[in-house]
Amino acid sequence: MVDKVRWGILGPGKIAHKFAKGLAVVDQAELVAVGSRSLQRANEFANQYQIPRRYGNYQDLIHDKDIDIIYIATPHPFHYEQTLLCLDAGKAVLCEKPIAIKSQQLEQMIKRSREKQVFLMEAMWTRFLPTIAKVRQWLAEDRIGQVRMVKADFGFRIGWNPTSRLLDLDLAGGGLLDVGVYTISLAQMIYGSAPTRVKGLAHIGDSGVDEQAGITLGYKDGQLAILTCAVRTKIPHNADILGTEGSIHIPSFWKAQSATLRVGDKVVDHIDQPFRSNGYEYEALEAIRCLRAGKLESEIMSHDESLEILQIVDTLQAQWYR
Numbered sequence: 001m002v003d004k005v006r007w008g009i010l011g012p013g014k015i016a017h018k019f020a021k022g023l024a025v026v027d028q029a030e031l032v033a034v035g036s037r038s039l040q041r042a043n044e045f046a047n048q049y050q051i052p053r054r055y056g057n058y059q060d061l062i063h064d065k066d067i068d069i070i071y072i073a074t075p076h077p078f079h080y081e082q083t084l085l086c087l088d089a090g091k092a093v094l095c096e097k098p099i100a101i102k103s104q105q106l107e108q109m110i111k112r113s114r115e116k117q118v119f120l121m122e123a124m125w126t127r128f129l130p131t132i133a134k135v136r137q138w139l140a141e142d143r144i145g146q147v148r149m150v151k152a153d154f155g156f157r158i159g160w161n162p163t164s165r166l167l168d169l170d171l172a173g174g175g176l177l178d179v180g181v182y183t184i185s186l187a188q189m190i191y192g193s194a195p196t197r198v199k200g201l202a203h204i205g206d207s208g209v210d211e212q213a214g215i216t217l218g219y220k221d222g223q224l225a226i227l228t229c230a231v232r233t234k235i236p237h238n239a240d241i242l243g244t245e246g247s248i249h250i251p252s253f254w255k256a257q258s259a260t261l262r263v264g265d266k267v268v269d270h271i272d273q274p275f276r277s278n279g280y281e282y283e284a285l286e287a288i289r290c291l292r293a294g295k296l297e298s299e300i301m302s303h304d305e306s307l308e309i310l311q312i313v314d315t316l317q318a319q320w321y322r
């Protein structure tokens with residue numbers, strides 16, 4: 001591999017802009033190509049970030065020989081097929097969340113990554129943030145005793161536009177896949193195992209997607225995760241991890257830049273960790289670290305963890321969409 005890891009971006013939409021800004025502060029990375037369904041959009045994006053190679057289709061990007069890893073930033077229903085195409089072309093993949101829309105798809109993607117011996121990771125960017133790493137450290141040090149409950153909420157209210165990505169069933173709209181997966185991922189990270197019980201109640205709106213939902217996950221030993229998500233209701237974005245000896249509070253947990261540790265009611269530790277750029281640099285750094293170590297997956301966001309999240313999604317969707 002050359003000195004810098006050479007990145008390509010597939011699908012230059014809203015999140016791709018943020019990722020490109022984050023990547024710009026990563027010394028070990030070079031953004032060398034972008035592929036869009038339209039050459040004009042590829043050019044516009046490339047001009048903004050000084051990207052040398054631009055493609056008016058995804059295939060040419062995927063088959064560009066001088067790319068090490070492709071960041072897939074299209075709406076979720078396309079992640080499955082595009083990831084397989086990249087892996088088949090020998091390109092490592094960092095794929096936006098949710099990495100697929102069904103666990104069966106992800107099983108195929110993981111299988112292909114192993115067959116082709118090519119790296120694959122879900123861009124669950126929250127996991128790689130320094131504040132979340134600190135939270136994991138506090139938990140590993142047993143600072144709050146046994147975790148009994150995780151509470152996490154993530155919802156916002158968008159205007160009524162049934163053809164927008166978030167409300168369009170064909171684009172896998174709805175709160176669960178867009179933001180609910182962050183709350184599930186947090187619970188999954190904390191408990192480190194699959195729940196034994198999964199129950200949810202959702203309101204399915206006029207466009208056919210889950211506009212808001214409450215989710216309860218039950219773990220062995222009676223531990224719980226109480227989660228909410230929404231695309232048509234503004235909900236505070238905080239998380240609380242409640243243990244037998246104390247608690248951890250994470251404001252805006254999905255883009256966490258601070259967290260507070262309490263033992264009993266007393267604050268005993270606090271982290272304030274502003275992003276170096278916009279927070280997307282950390283997932284890129286992890287992907288680069290893994291690529292350089294010759295890994296097929298990250299230990300921080302492993303294939304099995306992504307799979308567990310989608311298995312929970314499958315179960316909830318089966319309850320909601322009959």
Ligand SMILES: NC(=O)c1ccc[n+]([C@@H]2O[C@H](COP(=O)([O-])OP(=O)(O)OC[C@H]3O[C@@H](n4cnc5c(N)ncnc54)[C@H](OP(=O)(O)O)[C@@H]3O)[C@@H](O)[C@H]2O)c1
Binds near residue numbers: 036097
């Ligand atoms: N990590 C985060 O913080 C975060 C935040 C927002 C979204 N996301 C995830 O990132 C993904 C993209 O979200 P986004 O909000 O960036 O989406 P978006 O702007 O609506 O779409 C991204 C790009 O996908 C391409 N695309 C390909 N086929 C498409 C189709 N049939 N309809 C619409 N666009 C299509 C388009 O690029 P071209 O046509 O130019 O190729 C479009 O600009 C989603 O999976 C989402 O969950 C993550």
